[in-house]
Amino acid sequence: MTALRTVQITRRVDPHLSVDRYDPEGELMLLHFGPQHPSTHGVFRMDLYLDGEKVVKVVPHVGYLHRAVEKLCETLAYVQITPIVDKNDYVAPMTNEQALNMAFEAALKLEVPRRARWMRMLFAELQRIASHLLWLGTFALDLGGALGGGSTVFLHCFRERELVLDLFEEVTGARFHYNTHTIGGNRHDLPAGWSAKVKAALDVIGPRLDEYEAMTLDNRIFLERTSGVGKLDAELALELGITGPILRACGVDHDLRRDAPFHAYDELKVNVATAQGGDCLARAKVRLLEMRESVRLVREMVDSVPEGSINSGRPVKLPVQTKIPPGQVYVAIETPRGELGSYLISDGTQFPYRLKIRPPSLHALSALPYIIPGGTVSDGVAILGSLDPIMGEVDR
Amino acid sequence: MSDELVRGAFYSVLIVTVVLTATAMALWFERKFAARLQTRLGPTMVGPSGLLQPVADLLKLLQKEDIVPERADRKIFNLVPLLAALAALGAAAVVPFSPSVVASDLDVGVLYVLAVGAVTVIPVFGAGWASNNKLALLGGMRAVAQSISYEVPLLLSAMVPVILSGSLRLGTIVQTQADHHWFIVWPFFIGVPAFGIFLLAMLAEANRIPFDIPEAESELVAGVTTEYTGMKFAIFLMAEYIHTIVASAVGAALFLGGWDGPFRPGLHWMVLKTFLLFASVYWIRWSLLRFRADQLMRLCWRYLVPAGVILVAAAAVWVVLP
Numbered sequence: 001m002t003a004l005r006t007v008q009i010t011r012r013v014d015p016h017l018s019v020d021r022y023d024p025e026g027e028l029m030l031l032h033f034g035p036q037h038p039s040t041h042g043v044f045r046m047d048l049y050l051d052g053e054k055v056v057k058v059v060p061h062v063g064y065l066h067r068a069v070e071k072l073c074e075t076l077a078y079v080q081i082t083p084i085v086d087k088n089d090y091v092a093p094m095t096n097e098q099a100l101n102m103a104f105e106a107a108l109k110l111e112v113p114r115r116a117r118w119m120r121m122l123f124a125e126l127q128r129i130a131s132h133l134l135w136l137g138t139f140a141l142d143l144g145g146a147l148g149g150g151s152t153v154f155l156h157c158f159r160e161r162e163l164v165l166d167l168f169e170e171v172t173g174a175r176f177h178y179n180t181h182t183i184g185g186n187r188h189d190l191p192a193g194w195s196a197k198v199k200a201a202l203d204v205i206g207p208r209l210d211e212y213e214a215m216t217l218d219n220r221i222f223l224e225r226t227s228g229v230g231k232l233d234a235e236l237a238l239e240l241g242i243t244g245p246i247l248r249a250c251g252v253d254h255d256l257r258r259d260a261p262f263h264a265y266d267e268l269k270v271n272v273a274t275a276q277g278g279d280c281l282a283r284a285k286v287r288l289l290e291m292r293e294s295v296r297l298v299r300e301m302v303d304s305v306p307e308g309s310i311n312s313g314r315p316v317k318l319p320v321q322t323k324i325p326p327g328q329v330y331v332a333i334e335t336p337r338g339e340l341g342s343y344l345i346s347d348g349t350q351f352p353y354r355l356k357i358r359p360p361s362l363h364a365l366s367a368l369p370y371i372i373p374g375g376t377v378s379d380g381v382a383i384l385g386s387l388d389p390i391m392g393e394v395d396r
Numbered sequence: 397m398s399d400e401l402v403r404g405a406f407y408s409v410l411i412v413t414v415v416l417t418a419t420a421m422a423l424w425f426e427r428k429f430a431a432r433l434q435t436r437l438g439p440t441m442v443g444p445s446g447l448l449q450p451v452a453d454l455l456k457l458l459q460k461e462d463i464v465p466e467r468a469d470r471k472i473f474n475l476v477p478l479l480a481a482l483a484a485l486g487a488a489a490v491v492p493f494s495p496s497v498v499a500s501d502l503d504v505g506v507l508y509v510l511a512v513g514a515v516t517v518i519p520v521f522g523a524g525w526a527s528n529n530k531l532a533l534l535g536g537m538r539a540v541a542q543s544i545s546y547e548v549p550l551l552l553s554a555m556v557p558v559i560l561s562g563s564l565r566l567g568t569i570v571q572t573q574a575d576h577h578w579f580i581v582w583p584f585f586i587g588v589p590a591f592g593i594f595l596l597a598m599l600a601e602a603n604r605i606p607f608d609i610p611e612a613e614s615e616l617v618a619g620v621t622t623e624y625t626g627m628k629f630a631i632f633l634m635a636e637y638i639h640t641i642v643a644s645a646v647g648a649a650l651f652l653g654g655w656d657g658p659f660r661p662g663l664h665w666m667v668l669k670t671f672l673l674f675a676s677v678y679w680i681r682w683s684l685l686r687f688r689a690d691q692l693m694r695l696c697w698r699y700l701v702p703a704g705v706i707l708v709a710a711a712a713v714w715v716v717l718p
Contacts, residue, residue, distance in 0.1 A: 037617060038614055053534070144614075145611075145613050149606075149686075150686075151430075151682075156434070159435055221686070222685055376690065377615050378689065
């Protein structure tokens with residue numbers, strides 16, 4: 001913690017600013033930004049109090065995409081829950097499944113075969129590449145518009161993301177909602193010749209990442225729009241429970257892959273990308289570096305996936321009848337967006353008593369009232385995009 | 397006198413028809429061009445290579461329900477799309493497409509083009525105001541700030557060819573270049589920067605990326621056109637395209653020697669140069685991100701305006717020097 005004490009505490013924006021007292025004349029304009037808006041990344045609403053173009057106060061509203069996933073999970077057998085949580089973070093479904101099934105495995109004290117753990121690690125890293133590519137595309141859309149340069153970046157990013165989805169399709173048969181993880185291991189084994197295809201895809205993606213870096217970090221307009229915008233200090237980020245690339249962009253070197261290894265990350269050396277400044281530019285830098293690191297990790301892993309079983313097998317006749325002994329467990333993994341936690345309370349039946357999902361995006365959004373005020377509407381859009389929120393997992 | 401009138405009327409009709417057709421083709425071109433930049437194919441289904449896509453778009457927009465928001469200022473709301481298109485078309489009147497093909501070669505052609513082009517800000521702000529929508533209002537506010545600011549560098553950069561040729565008449569400006577050099581070639585140290593400023597200011601005037609903040613669909617949904625549907629929206633869109641085409645033609649006449657060129661008739665050269673400028677506008681549009689409103693102002697007042705003043709002074713000195 002000593003490192004954190006040295007962080008300079010800047011004077012913070014008051015998120016609970018009284019508009020009536022600030023502006024007794026009633027001259028501020030209240031703009032409902034969303035839920036139907038092209039750049040709210042789904043259905044998110046911000047109430048912006050505007051003084052001209054300048055934002056004075058932000059009140060974020062979540063819940064427009066609430067589908068009662070956690071309640072629904074209480075009525076489903078454990079193996080039936082996986083495809084439901086796929087739809088939470090719909091940009092990185094693989095890591096959703098992993099966080100969930102790891103909680104069940106931890107509660108059952110089930111040992112997952114090494115091959116399955118390596119496969120999960122491989123999927124997680126590929127998913128990180130795909131997820132960050134989508135983030136880069138949508139961030140460019142926020143900065144440059146759907147009818148302009150932004151959509152060019154967006155479609156180029158989608159081209160590479162397709163390659164990753166093709167790889168997943170080859171393994172699981174699904175391009176997106178995979179349902180490939182299950183209690184005790186994986187459902188689908190890697191097909192023959194898959195590693196060659198992965199390497200071929202990486203040979204395409206790797207050099208294109210250089211292009212993206214050139215398109216963004218060497219782009220004067222991109223730098224103008226992002227540097228110094230949406231500054232978040234490390235202290236506040238930790239206070240709000242923000243994790244993942246956003247926290248690392250504040251200079252805090254924290255990554256569960258290295259600090260609390262899951263899967264088989266203890267067998268690998270993960271270089272954690274950090275950046276200083278905590279602004280939109282730092283967040284962009286961290287994500288671009290992470291994509292490179294993931295490419296490196298996948299290259300390293302893909303040939304050394306150990307042989308063996310992909311599932312530990314359960315001592316039950318029907319998977320649906322899997323029962324978890326009473327107790328509670330919390331498991332967290334590092335998804336592309338940060339710490340995704342699953343908190344399970346079991347009462348010994350075949351249904352969870354309570355399943356709480358801790359989404360990283362929700363915590364990221366809680367920073368908005370602190371970092372948008374003082375900027376303009378355009379900055380607000382850029383800041384929201386740089387946080388990479390997925391409303392599916394925010395609202396669940 | 398009546399000959400002059402008939403000629404003017406004939407070319408007016410001709411130019412309006414050609415510009416409107418060119419607008420439709422510009423839509424097709426832009427879609428194809430953008431698609432190629434984005435590793436897509438663009439329209440392919442309607443007509444050969446999707447050439448009839450603009451027609452299909454137009455038919456679709458014609459069928460759309462015409463919605464006027466309940467609390468909008470109906471009169472202004474309905475009037476401004478037309479005004480926008482007229483202002484954009486009006487500027488085409490003085491553009492010399494060849495020594496003879498010009499609707500009206502006014503003595504003050506450059507002034508007229510800039511003045512009529514500047515009128516477009518009124519319908520845009522009118523739309524923002526009359527829509528009674530906060531996003532549209534913000535867009536209108538931005539449009540006014542941007543257009544008025546960028547008038548200044550646009551005017552300054554357009555002054556350079558005027559000073560160099562000693563005439564406000566577009567025909568004379570082109571003729572001077574045909575007789576001597578294109579202003580972008582000689583004196584290039586004045587012509588090239590002036591052309592650059594003109595191009596930037598033109599992008600801003602036509603609300604094109606990186607200066608399209610009045611629309612800024614990722615921030616303001618569609619800016620001033622948020623509440624417009626169907627044909628009214630189409631007319632707004634058309635006005636923007638016409639504005640870009642006319643501005644490209646004026647740029648070609650002011651700096652690129654207009655109709656001047658070897659082997660082919662002047663009209664061909666003028667069309668080619670206009671097209672190249674127009675294409676570069678779309679190239680920029682589909683490859684750059686957008687500035688923020690305050691950065692836009694900073695760019696204008698801190699860099700473009702001083703540079704423009706210096707260039708005008710330099711041009712004046714150049715003319716006086718033997």
